[in-house]
Amino acid sequence: MYVAVKGGEKAIKNAHDWLSQIRRGNTKISEIRINQLSEQLTLSVDRIISEGSLYDRELAALALKQSRGDLIEAIFLIRAFRTTLPRLATSKPINTSKMICKRRISATFKDIPGGQNLGPTFDYTHRLLDGLKGPKNLVMDTETDRAEDLDMPKILDLLNKEGLIEDQIDTLEEPIDITRSSIQYPTTRAARLQALSRADEGFLLGLAYSTQRGYGGTHAFIGELRIGLVAVNVEIPELEITITVAEIEVTECETINQFTGSKTELAKFTRGYGLVMGQCERKAISMALVDRALRWKELGESYQNVPTQNEEFVISHCDNIQSTGFVEHIKLPHYVDFQSELELVRKIRSQQMKD
DSSP states (O other): OOOOOOOHHHHHHHHHHHHHHHHHOOTTSOOOOHHHHHHHSHHHHHHHHHHHTOOOHHHHHHHHHHTTTOHHHHHHHHHHHHTTSOOOOOBOOOOGGGOEEEEEEOSSOSSOTTOOBOOSOSTTOOOOOOOTTSOOOOOOOTTTTOOTTOOOOOHHHHHHHTTOBOOOOOOOSOOOOTTTSOOOSSOOHHHHHHHHHHSOHHHHHHHHHHIIIIISSOOEEEEEEEEEEEEEEEEETTTTEEEEEEEEEEEEEEEEEEEEOOSSSOOEEEEEEEEEESSOHHHHHHHHHHHHHHTTTTTTOOOOOOGGGOHHHHHHHOOHHHHHHHHHGGGSOOHHHHHHHHHHHHHHHHHHHHO
16 A cells, blocks of 8 residues: 655645745846846736736736746736735726727738837747847837827728628627636627636637637638727716726737628628737737637537537636646645555456456
């Protein structure tokens, strides 16, 4: 029989102490500061914000440091902290058409109202290691980067004026909050989009890739990809006024997908949508592709029995905190469970040898 390793609370404390030493690293090297992480590892911080569903750059940077760079562990820390926060109000829907864009591109039209704005992107780099060891005296004037005066209408709205794309239907139903109410299947698109916005980027990326390789039945063009600042407004009923309480960065992706139509309805393109907090364009694009694949039923398409069309499969497995907990829990002690199965196998083998 196996003997359980002894140590208990003392062993756990020693493991925590060792973890702290490893996290600090060589003490001859200056300790990294929170503001350095939030200003220089912005994409990691943005992913923590997005999947942790809490917009606080300082806390996200702290979680990144505490987790030794393990993004899922950092997201777990943010999710845990988020549950302790009181809910003081519910904000009104953000208006992305009023976004102050720092990046705004379209893969469907070359000349768009307001112009293409490449912004900060890796898309056109050569993927060669740069000489980042030495300091570079870069000065960025953040005030001049703001584009309040630029008219940047939504590209899909231009198609909508010609009736070439399905209307964006605004539902009057109050969307559920999936952090407070459990998801019931079949669910609404609003609930699906909430889940996808909090979902693991890698999981969504794999699903999105599968849709492009024939396992989703759709072919997409990026109608528009926007990254920028939007206002968060809260209505104060007692004063009958609406105030802006914050300005957050979001990434929005709208895709133009294969068309639909019938004998009585003219052919038109369909939509996919992705919106996440922070600069997370890979995830926003993936979200839009998966969103469109999950809409097969409402658009009257056939079910092809692929993962991206299975709502319950996608939504039930896209959350990295749930999946991490379920996968990693098997490294914790399971002595009793294993002993029972070990004894069962021994009995079966003994019986088989007698027979």
